[in-house]
Amino acid sequence: MESVFGLVGKDFAIVAADTSAVHSILVHKTNEDKIMLLDSHKLMGASGETGDRAQFTEYIQKNVALYQFRNGIPLTTAAAANYTRGELATALRKNPYQVNIILAGYDKEIGPSIYYIDYIASCHKLDKAAFGYGSYFALAMMDRHYRRDMTIEEAIELVDKCIIEIRSRLVVAPPNFIIKIVDKDGAREYAWRQSIKDSPVPAA
Amino acid sequence: MARYDRAITVFSPDGHLFQVEYALEAVRKGNAAVGVRGTDTIVLVVEKKSTPKLQDSRSVRKIVNLDDHIALACAGLKADARVLINRARIECQSYRLTVEDPVTVEYITRYIAGLQQKYTQSGGVRPFGLSTLIIGFDPHTGAPSLYQTDPSGTFSAWKANATGRNSNSIREFLEKNYKETSGQETVKLAIRALLEVVEGGGKNIEVAVMTKEHGLRQFEEAEIDSIVADIEAEKAAAEAAKKAPSTKDT
Numbered sequence: 001m002e003s004v005f006g007l008v009g010k011d012f013a014i015v016a017a018d019t020s021a022v023h024s025i026l027v028h029k030t031n032e033d034k035i036m037l038l039d040s041h042k043l044m045g046a047s048g049e050t051g052d053r054a055q056f057t058e059y060i061q062k063n064v065a066l067y068q069f070r071n072g073i074p075l076t077t078a079a080a081a082n083y084t085r086g087e088l089a090t091a092l093r094k095n096p097y098q099v100n101i102i103l104a105g106y107d108k109e110i111g112p113s114i115y116y117i118d119y120i121a122s123c124h125k126l127d128k129a130a131f132g133y134g135s136y137f138a139l140a141m142m143d144r145h146y147r148r149d150m151t152i153e154e155a156i157e158l159v160d161k162c163i164i165e166i167r168s169r170l171v172v173a174p175p176n177f178i179i180k181i182v183d184k185d186g187a188r189e190y191a192w193r194q195s196i197k198d199s200p201v202p203a204a
Numbered sequence: 205m206a207r208y209d210r211a212i213t214v215f216s217p218d219g220h221l222f223q224v225e226y227a228l229e230a231v232r233k234g235n236a237a238v239g240v241r242g243t244d245t246i247v248l249v250v251e252k253k254s255t256p257k258l259q260d261s262r263s264v265r266k267i268v269n270l271d272d273h274i275a276l277a278c279a280g281l282k283a284d285a286r287v288l289i290n291r292a293r294i295e296c297q298s299y300r301l302t303v304e305d306p307v308t309v310e311y312i313t314r315y316i317a318g319l320q321q322k323y324t325q326s327g328g329v330r331p332f333g334l335s336t337l338i339i340g341f342d343p344h345t346g347a348p349s350l351y352q353t354d355p356s357g358t359f360s361a362w363k364a365n366a367t368g369r370n371s372n373s374i375r376e377f378l379e380k381n382y383k384e385t386s387g388q389e390t391v392k393l394a395i396r397a398l399l400e401v402v403e404g405g406g407k408n409i410e411v412a413v414m415t416k417e418h419g420l421r422q423f424e425e426a427e428i429d430s431i432v433a434d435i436e437a438e439k440a441a442a443e444a445a446k447k448a449p450s451t452k453d454t
Contacts, residue, residue, distance in 0.1 A: 058301055059301065062297040062298070062300055062301045063297070065297055065300075066293060066294060066297045069269055069270070069271070069293045069296075069297075070290065070293060072265075
């Protein structure tokens with residue numbers, strides 16, 4: 001029941017993900033951050049098997065950092081996407097990672113971009129992408145309302161429309177979402193959309 | 205196969221490891237490198253042998269980043285340095301991946317020294333021909349550190365040290381003139397130390413400064429030139445003050 005989706009705007013890219021960590025019928029926590037900062041200008045939103053997700057995204061993050069130290073310049077978004085896809089592909093026929101990834105990045109010459117990388121190692125450069133049961137609703141909303149070169153306000157409005165649709169139509173809908181943005185100033189958290197706040201534990 | 209397990213580094217009858225000592229010779233021929241630890245700043249200054257006219261000097265960086273908070277300079281065989289630096293960079297990221305914490309300066313120094321030691325006790329290999337100066341801030345306490353390793357695999361922490369060409373003279377200068385400094389004073393001390401054995405200016409010296417907030421910063425030629433000019437001026441003023449008769453008792 002995890003949802004991750006993203007879209008490309010005028011000079012930024014947005015990734016939104018639900019923040020529930022679930023095991024069978026138990027919700028462990030409702031504020032799990034599934035969108036990892038790969039480097040200063042890249043975001044990797046991931047969904048899937050919890051252990052694989054943490055392991056794989058951290059592994060990619062450290063290798064992206066290593067590339068930068070070795071070569072003195074950061075990887076481009078396309079290079080990072082292809083590297084990620086390659087790692088998934090290599091592991092696929094032996095020990096597959098069950099992780100779906102939306103990689104968003106901003107490159108100085110190219111601008112913003114989003115890559116859809118699924119768990120069986122297909123990789124597509126897209127303007128809008130979504131994973132999970134929520135994708136049925138998110139993609140439908142985005143197909144209807146998405147335009148090229150949206151402003152941040154318009155894009156967030158669209159993201160909110162998707163979140164509302166997921167919340168109202170998905171039977172076990174995740175209550176909370178996190179939205180992160182990447183633009184020329186870097187990758188950062190943009191906002192949370194919470195309908196259940198983790199309540200503080202009362203003193204004994 | 206049998207040919208390659210003969211150790212190259214073996215003991216001499218009087219307890220020396222000649223290969224290691226020859227490696228130290230290689231270090232002594234390498235360019236001079238100085239490291240000085242201040243209270244909030246750590247400085248590495250390295251001699252740049254004259255750049256051939258057609259060479260792109262930006263491709264020859266003598267002071268490198270191992271991680272956001274750790275930097276390294278070395279003296280000796282630069283090709284060997286590439287190998288060690290690569291292994292150290294991988295280890296920095298691998299450590300972060302495993303324990304979700306950045307390495308301490310001591311840890312990565314110990315790792316590099318351990319690597320250098322391995323190559324003095326293996327079959328078919330020769331020791332690395334370089335000594336390193338490793339600087340950084342402890343990620344938790346923020347304390348600055350300067351460490352040195354050498355081809356034998358020993359390492360130790362220093363307040364200030366030099367390696368490479370004429371390192372003995374530089375170390376003597378540092379021993380005479382070292383005091384706790386911070387900020388620009390630390391930079392000046394390190395450059396003054398190197399200027400003892402190198403004719404100075406932005407063309408012959410590479411300077412990099414590490415601070416807790418900004419990480420490693422490499423200096424531009426123009427900036428180095430201006431600091432060297434300041435140092436020369438201070439030296440000249442000190443000389444003049446010594447020579448000039450005291451004007452107090454007229």
